[in-house]
Amino acid sequence: MKYRTVFDIIGPVMIGPSSSHTAGAARIGRVARTLFARQPDVVDITFYGSFAQTHKGHGTDIAIVGGILDFDTFDRRIVDSLAIAKDLGVDVNFHVSQDEADHPNTARIKLRDKEGFQLEVVGISIGGGKIEMTEINGFPLKLSGNAPxxxxxxxxxxxxxxxxxxxxxxxxxxxxxxxxxxxxxxxxxxxxxxxxxxxxxxxxxxxxxxxxxxxxxxxxx
Known part of the structure; x- marks a missing residue:
């Protein structure tokens, strides 16, 4: 793999401990929030692979919820994102899947609001804070979020x-x-x-x- 800058190795400015498990997770959540274009009322997050095994210890859970709340990777509110979501009336549910995924750092996010609007996305954290969105509402794709x-x-x-x-x-x-x-x-x-x-x-x-x-x-x- 070729790296263009040192930030491709050490990752972005972020709340730690891991660029893959926290910064990448936050970016996946934030892309989902951007596509949803509103604050959700119900959030279902399913972790696969390494995410499923270590999401609590590595802060993947708080990071991905922080992203869904539209917090950037360096936003210190990420640490309290679960409590903030609860205060905002957002019902967050975590699930762990034993199914094999194409990448070990995979998360599926389902967002819903009271009006019935829904969005379902799948994202993977590929290292250094970089991500790929691999599915949106059942459509397969490869979306990096690095360009407009x-x-x-x-x-x-x-x-x-x-x-x-x-x-x-x-x-x-x-x-x-x-x-x-x-x-x-x-x-x-x-x-x-x-x-x-x-x-x-x-x-x-x-x-x-x-x-x-x-x-x-x-x-x-």
């Missing part, structure tokens, strides 16, 4: 990719990486686009108004 990212949920229709790509070109936004996933032919599809420039709100509004687009989310690093 546009997520477009839409009906599986022809012309959707070109429509979104043309909108990005209109705002002079370059596509760094792009991934598509769909449940089945003609059903819902998810477009995940990492860009080299920030994604303006007016572009989000324009894509949201396109025919067959169901929802649009933006993830900023």
């Amino acid at each position: 990212t546009l997520l477009v949920l839409h009906e599986d229709r022809y012309g959707m990719i070109s429509g979104v790509s043309n909108a990005l070109a209109k705002y002079k936004i370059n596509i760094g990486a792009m991934e598509m996933a769909r449940r089945e032919k003609g059903s819902e599809a998810l477009m995940v686009i990492e860009t080299d420039q920030p994604i303006p709100e007016r572009l989000v509004e324009e894509i949201t108004s396109m025919p067959y687009v169901l929802s649009v989310s933006v993830l900023m690093p």
